[in-house]
Amino acid sequence: MASHRLGQTRRLGEQASVAHRNRRRHPKITQRGRAPKATLDRRTRSSSVGETLARGCGAPAPTPARHDNPVHAGRATGRPPPRRSCSLSCPLPPPTYRRSITDRHTAYSRHVPSTAPYDEIADWYEHEFLTRSRGLSRHPLGIDSALRDLLGAGKGPCLEIGCGTGEWAAMVRGLGWTPIGVDLSAGMLSHARGRLPIAQADAVHLPVTSSAVAAAITVMVHTDMPRYPDVLREVTRVLRPGGSLVHVGVHPCFCGGFADRSDTAAVMIGPGYLDGNWTTESWTNQGVRDKVGAAHWPLPDLMHAFLDAGLMIERLFEGGAPVPTVLAIRARKQ
Numbered sequence: 001m002a003s004h005r006l007g008q009t010r011r012l013g014e015q016a017s018v019a020h021r022n023r024r025r026h027p028k029i030t031q032r033g034r035a036p037k038a039t040l041d042r043r044t045r046s047s048s049v050g051e052t053l054a055r056g057c058g059a060p061a062p063t064p065a066r067h068d069n070p071v072h073a074g075r076a077t078g079r080p081p082p083r084r085s086c087s088l089s090c091p092l093p094p095p096t097y098r099r100s101i102t103d104r105h106t107a108y109s110r111h112v113p114s115t116a117p118y119d120e121i122a123d124w125y126e127h128e129f130l131t132r133s134r135g136l137s138r139h140p141l142g143i144d145s146a147l148r149d150l151l152g153a154g155k156g157p158c159l160e161i162g163c164g165t166g167e168w169a170a171m172v173r174g175l176g177w178t179p180i181g182v183d184l185s186a187g188m189l190s191h192a193r194g195r196l197p198i199a200q201a202d203a204v205h206l207p208v209t210s211s212a213v214a215a216a217i218t219v220m221v222h223t224d225m226p227r228y229p230d231v232l233r234e235v236t237r238v239l240r241p242g243g244s245l246v247h248v249g250v251h252p253c254f255c256g257g258f259a260d261r262s263d264t265a266a267v268m269i270g271p272g273y274l275d276g277n278w279t280t281e282s283w284t285n286q287g288v289r290d291k292v293g294a295a296h297w298p299l300p301d302l303m304h305a306f307l308d309a310g311l312m313i314e315r316l317f318e319g320g321a322p323v324p325t326v327l328a329i330r331a332r333k334q
């Protein structure tokens with residue numbers, strides 16, 4: 001594991017020199033049409049933002065307070081008011097419709113895709129996949145170190161995009177932040193309940209008001225999000241100026257359908273690195289990619305997605321040895 005300054009990213013890119021074609025095409029996550037369905041969890045508990053969220057979604061509270069919560073308040077911006085209650089599980093009346101110039105770009109209909117691949121594997125992910133690394137003093141891929149080093153101690157709401165079962169909530173809270181989670185999969189979120197305040201939503205349409213959160217994290221999700229560059233733009237929208245995003249993802253150079261990691265000391269890079277296509281190809285059937293598929297961006301494309309979103313890359317981190325499995329990035333909204 002090692003921290004890197006930005007200048008070293010080029011060398012990493014050069015190490016993964018592969019030129020063949022992987023012809024598999026990228027499946028599109030369907031946005032087929034249901035009514036906006038972002039759902040706030042009513043059993044959330046936590047301080048500050050979390051308390052507001054809990055008040056906004058079930059517990060009695062003065063009505064004006066509900067928009068203090070960035071997750072809840074975001075649902076009130078940039079689009080027509082929902083017809084009945086503000087979500088399927090929230091008994092409160094619809095939030096007031098507010099629209100500002102800065103939020104105008106979010107005035108699209110916020111459909112949650114009707115399918116969430118992780119619903120099918122949520123129990124396996126929580127009870128088998130994650131248990132392999134639980135209880136170890138250090139995460140084998142360095143995810144804990146990446147969060148500690150790059151997110152660090154802080155205060156205020158920290159939005160985890162693609163929070164899954166809420167595996168990292170306790171650690172984020174331990175660093176002083178108030179974790180809030182968003183995920184597409186109801187199955188994954190069913191395990192996250194009780195670990196952090198949650199909302200079901202698509203990461204490209206975050207139910208969060210603009211410039212509301214101090215920090216955001218994405219942990220092992222970018223390969224699940226074919227529209228990750230759009231997600232990064234959405235993250236920029238919800239971050240406060242000066243707020244930071246910590247991205248922890250599979251290493252684009254050494255992980256993917258093109259990489260055979262069956263010998264961890266001698267990772268073989270095959271065709272596909274430069275193509276950036278969606279694939280379910282994997283060297284193992286014990287992981288996630290063979291079950292739900294994965295997107296891939298060559299290193300420069302991933303870096304450019306941050307820069308194009310208006311996020312300034314500050315620090316880098318590699319986790320996993322001897323050949324890194326994880327590349328983590330801290331980027332700041334200017």
Ligand SMILES: C[S@@+](CC[C@H](N)C(=O)[O-])C[C@H]1O[C@@H](n2cnc3c(N)ncnc32)[C@H](O)[C@@H]1O
Pocket residue numbers: 116118161162163164165166167168182183184185188201202203204218219220221224225288
């Ligand atoms: C590999 S899991 C990671 C979960 C968690 N961050 C962790 O480290 O355990 C990827 C997660 O991303 C979520 N996800 C995929 N596409 C999404 C999207 N468009 N919007 C929100 N969440 C999404 C999945 O439902 C899943 O929970």
